[in-house]
Amino acid sequence: MIYPTCVRTAILLFFFAGFARAETDAYARQRAAMVAEIEANMAQTAGLLGRKGLSAEVADALRTVPRHQFVEEEMQPYAYQNRPLPIGHGQTISQPYIVAVMTELLDAKPGDKVLEIGTGSAYQAAVLGAIGAEVFTIEIVEPLAAAAHERIAKLGLANIHTRTGDGYYGWPEAAPFDAVLVTAAASHIPPPLIKQLKPGGRMLIPVGDRFNVQQLVLVEKDPDQKVKTRQLLPVSFVPLTGTHQ
Template identity: 60%
Template sequence: MTDLLHIKPSDRVLEVGTGSGYQAAVLAELASKVYTIEIIQTLQKSAEKRLKNLGYNNIETKLGDGYYGWEKHAPFDAIMVTAAAGQIPPPLIKQLKPGGRMIIPVGGAFMTQYLILVEKRVNGTISTRQILPVRFVPLTGKH
């Protein structure tokens, strides 16, 4: 998933679904700035602390519904969603820079989901590419 985003050192990346913070740390090694959103408070707090302790100063975390992205820091060069959604959230597409890429698993939780690569062309039009079947926890759940 990281590879499919073609991240450059100057990129600003949004991650939806912080979890333990591991993926945010991976992205932070490649990009200049990482913004990561988590909906579960305990996870968000612990990941924030962990990433700070590890010295990741280029990661900013937030508690919230990832569906709406992070308008304040938009647009992003790349967006990675690490939880499955039933839809591709329009606000995330809006917050993607022209030429930017988003990777997102789409489908029901614990059912067949597809990893989809969304690309916003320079002229603003959107294209998608189904990558492979995957299995993620839901985007908005108690998990």
Template identity: 60%
Template sequence: MPATALRLAATALLLLAALDAAHAAASDDRADERQRLTQTVAAQMRETGSATGRPALSERVTTALRQVPRHAFVPEDQRLYAYVNRPLPIGHGQTISQPYIVALMTELAQPQPDHKVLEVGTGSGYQAAVMARLVRTVYSMEIIEPLGLAARERLQTLGYRNVEVRLGDGYHGWEEHAPYDAILVTAAASHIPPPLIRQLKPGGRMVIPVGAAFLVQQLMLVEKNADGTVSTRQILPVAFVPLTGGAR
């Protein structure tokens, strides 16, 4: 190749590299805010550790929180507050959970790289995105069609290929892919749905808020023992939107 052509090729490669770097910087322009949010969540985990049994963020969950762009999962008018440690409205009477709660529920589920997880209540897709960085596959269900369709497109656009979103009533679970190593329910039920207990693998964990809307709810850890029996433990009071669907 002539020297001029070599110089042109080298220049083109440098330009492409610069464009790639600029794109990466633009897409990660709030990394400092995620870092600060992670520190805030870690501090709250320490403060509540005696009650929850999870006094610290694991390195894997810490990394996931740092990597997932929460601002991409909230409406445009809420993006200024995306890295504040609080829930935010996402439309249709629903919310994206407080980052501390997302982290706590994720830690309680004890996700492993080979795990298959069911999420009931996709919402904007943020919890699914965090979990997707920690497990093999996430199956997520959303009963509100506009939210589910938007979350599916958002997760695909952001590259979360190991998340599958289904429109439907999560109370009944997703039998096709059961049993699950962990189940996360991101809306409050009046009781623990029996279909979800059946779809939980022996040795698996379910994290679910239980209680009536506008009253005190309890975040519950449900563990299915090897013999199929179930044990439950209250973790801490929470406030979630109600689980909607046929049976609640």
């Protein structure tokens, strides 16, 4: 679904009013170049993804969300390179192409409730928020969770809710969710996350371990609660950790 330009503009202006007031964005050209590179990458993987390119709303979000605000200062010169970057504690901010692919395939719409497992620095959450989703994001690494919460509050991203905890078990009191996005590799698809997914909803999750090929898996629940899965493409994510291991 392509949202009217006026709707996308209103969402982005509301979501990032704080950035517009805070700085003159010197990174706009770098973001535009990043999006162009992502478009080229998606064209190469169109057969796997079933998508020829980015939708207008996802492209607009990627051009707007200031990725350099979601990495440490020493990493900011590299923020718009199409690669993952370290954010401390053995974790990374995902490659922009992967963020774009996962956001695109999730098909979240304005007003949808999205559960994210693995907040990291909160960049992925910010991209989802920029397309108008209400995001519930969980991070198990306490210092990262605290930093993400502070960053989200400072930037005034009111439609992003944070929690510190084991994402394997989801966020039951906020369920059900229109979509679930897992940004760490699991050995299997967590049953609590399937349970918290609405009928008609979809989940994206990397499945596999760090020493073997992981697959990005699309999970869909139909109106009759039946679940089907499909492997999309090989990926590399840090492992999902927690008490379930």
